[in-house]
Amino acid sequence: MMPRNGSDEAVLLYAFTCGYITLPTSYFIGGEDGKTKVPACVFLIDHPKGLALFDTGFSDRFVGLEKGLGKIVDMPKEHPIADRLRALEVDPDRIDWIINSHLHLDHAGGNHMLPNATIIVQDSEWQFGFTGEDGAYATEDFDTGQPVKRINGEHDLFGDGSVILFPTAGHTPGHQSARITTATGEAVLAGDCCNFRRSLDEMRMPDQVYHADHYRGSLEKLSQLRRAGAKIFYGHDPDFWAIVPQAKKIDLKAL
Numbered sequence: 001m002m003p004r005n006g007s008d009e010a011v012l013l014y015a016f017t018c019g020y021i022t023l024p025t026s027y028f029i030g031g032e033d034g035k036t037k038v039p040a041c042v043f044l045i046d047h048p049k050g051l052a053l054f055d056t057g058f059s060d061r062f063v064g065l066e067k068g069l070g071k072i073v074d075m076p077k078e079h080p081i082a083d084r085l086r087a088l089e090v091d092p093d094r095i096d097w098i099i100n101s102h103l104h105l106d107h108a109g110g111n112h113m114l115p116n117a118t119i120i121v122q123d124s125e126w127q128f129g130f131t132g133e134d135g136a137y138a139t140e141d142f143d144t145g146q147p148v149k150r151i152n153g154e155h156d157l158f159g160d161g162s163v164i165l166f167p168t169a170g171h172t173p174g175h176q177s178a179r180i181t182t183a184t185g186e187a188v189l190a191g192d193c194c195n196f197r198r199s200l201d202e203m204r205m206p207d208q209v210y211h212a213d214h215y216r217g218s219l220e221k222l223s224q225l226r227r228a229g230a231k232i233f234y235g236h237d238p239d240f241w242a243i244v245p246q247a248k249k250i251d252l253k254a255l
């Protein structure tokens with residue numbers, strides 16, 4: 001397939017599942033009973049000026065783990081992001097950027113497998129990750145020694161408008177999403193500001209959020225983008241994710 005750094009083709013997008021977690025459904029969408037097993041969704045963005053990942057899924061430390069968090073995290077041995085990349089003949093050492101939507105352990109767990117990447121994260125998210133106020137942050141996962149570029153607000157990653165990071169706070173203080181312009185249309189990688197397709201259809205939040213007004217505002221932003229024709233990639237939607245091809249160039253028109 002790839003890689004094809006140096007060519008000036010349009011941006012290419014690939015999706016991978018990097019582990020699963022089973023949690024009460026109300027954690028994803030408010031007021032619902034039962035539990036849902038959801039994927040940790042990771043994207044490779046292949047741009048002529050470099051390779052970027054949007055989130056990195058769970059750490060390989062969960063492979064085979066049955067105690068503690070291992071009871072709710074399912075990490076098949078071929079799921080760590082480094083293995084996903086190698087299966088596509090992409091050396092993990094070649095990843096230039098890690099865009100973390102936020103630093104929860106299902107989004108930043110693979111950071112340590114990408115030694116030459118610069119992590120790009122909202123400054124408020126980076127700072128909050130160290131406060132210990134939220135048990136879903138594991139510093140061992142996200143503070144792994146690579147350079148960290150901390151941003152405030154919108155950021156044009158490659159300077160040509162094709163990969164735009166923008167704040168979508170609410171789930172966490174410094175959550176961000178990405179708009180990607182590809183040859184087949186615009187994709188919005190939402191992350192956890194919008195867990196399910198019906199979160200957006202019905203403008204519903206999870207039972208617990210960091211900041212409800214910010215969360216609602218982020219859903220509003222996504223809703224506008226969707227009305228304008230963007231394809232939204234919801235953060236943890238098992239039904240939507242089932243139609244997204246894995247480890248293959250994504251054609252937005254086919255979704």
Ligand SMILES: [Zn+2]
Pocket residue numbers: 104106107192235236
């Ligand atoms: Zn998540």
